[in-house]
Amino acid sequence: MTPVEGEWLNRGETAIYRSDWVNLVVADVVMPDGTQVDHHVVRMPNQAAGCVLMQDEEVLLLYRHRFITDTWGWEIPAGKIDAGETPAAAARREAVEESGWDPVEVTPLCAFHPGNGITDQRFHIFTSHSPVHVGRPTDLNEATRIVWHDMESLRALLATGRISDGLSFAALSYALATHAI
Numbered sequence: 001m002t003p004v005e006g007e008w009l010n011r012g013e014t015a016i017y018r019s020d021w022v023n024l025v026v027a028d029v030v031m032p033d034g035t036q037v038d039h040h041v042v043r044m045p046n047q048a049a050g051c052v053l054m055q056d057e058e059v060l061l062l063y064r065h066r067f068i069t070d071t072w073g074w075e076i077p078a079g080k081i082d083a084g085e086t087p088a089a090a091a092r093r094e095a096v097e098e099s100g101w102d103p104v105e106v107t108p109l110c111a112f113h114p115g116n117g118i119t120d121q122r123f124h125i126f127t128s129h130s131p132v133h134v135g136r137p138t139d140l141n142e143a144t145r146i147v148w149h150d151m152e153s154l155r156a157l158l159a160t161g162r163i164s165d166g167l168s169f170a171a172l173s174y175a176l177a178t179h180a181i
Contacts, residue, residue: 005032006032007032008029008030008031008032009029009030010027010028010029011027011028011029011030012027012028013025013026013027013028013041014026014028016040020045021045021046022042022043022044022045023042023043023044023045024040024041024042024043025040025041025043026038026039026040026041027039027040027041040118041118041119041120042118042119042120042121043119043120044119044120044121044122046080046081046082046083047080047081047087047121047122047123047124048078048079048080048081048090048121048122048123048124048167049078049079049080049081049087049088049090049091049094049123049124049125049126050076050077050078050079050091050094050123050124050125050126050167050168050171051076051077051078051091051092051094051095051103051106051125051126051127051128052076052109052125052126052127052128052171052172052175052180052181053076053077053095053099053101053103053127053128053131054127054128054129054131054181055129055131055148056148057150057151058148058149058150058151059076059148059149059151059154059172059181060076060077060099060101060131060146060147060148060149061074061075061076061146061147061148061149061154061157061163061168062074062075062076062077062098062099062142062143062145062146063075063143063144063145063146063147064142064143064144065144066165071164073162073163073164073165073168074147074149074157074162074163074168075163075165075167075168076167076168076171076172077091077094077095077097077098077099077101077142078091078094078098078123078167078168079093079094079097079098081124087111087124087126088106088108088124088126090124091103091106091124091125091126092104092106092126095128095131096134096137096138097137097138097139097142098137098139098142098143099137099143099146100133100134100135100136100137100138100146101131101132101133101134102131102132102133102134103126103128103130103131104128104130104131104132105128105130106126106127106128107126107127107128107180108124108125108126109125109126109127109171109174109175109178109180110125110170110171110174111123111124111125112125112170114166114167114170115166123167123170123171125167125170125171125174125175127175127180127181151181154172154176155176158172158173158176
């Protein structure tokens with residue numbers, strides 16, 4: 001097999017660790033200059049979906065703690081896409097579970113690989129301008145606070161690093177840059 005100019009050729013992978021949540025493999029890679037390297041790769045069995053919920057020129061954000069980085073920050077509702085579930089259905093389910101707000105109708109915003117140098121994880125982001133409050137969140141472990149933020153507050157949270165979660169940071173920045181919110 002002849003690689004395309006500039007392509008890194010993956011000649012096979014050896015599993016180091018496998019679970020339903022995350023897989024770690026070593027890939028036998030030949031770089032464009034012919035150098036062979038063993039490249040550690042995090043394979044994610046599930047993709048993720050999130051939703052930017054808008055209402056009256058405000059965005060709904062969840063305030064939560066992330067133990068891995070021992071940080072607190074504001075995030076959009078998001079989570080893994082279950083087997084057989086569409087990204088849109090997952091974004092909607094996660095919003096209800098984590099915030100108590102049902103996006104009802106979601107519009108695709110973007111999809112991206114947040115760390116494609118190390119992982120194959122993919123995020124699907126949607127927007128909703130018609131969320132309906134359906135009650136308390138059903139997953140009480142997701143947020144300490146659920147707050148609607150105006151655009152000035154949202155920009156300040158982004159600028160001061162209080163939104164540092166990659167999925168939320170990229171989704172909100174993209175939504176602002178493209179005038180989707």
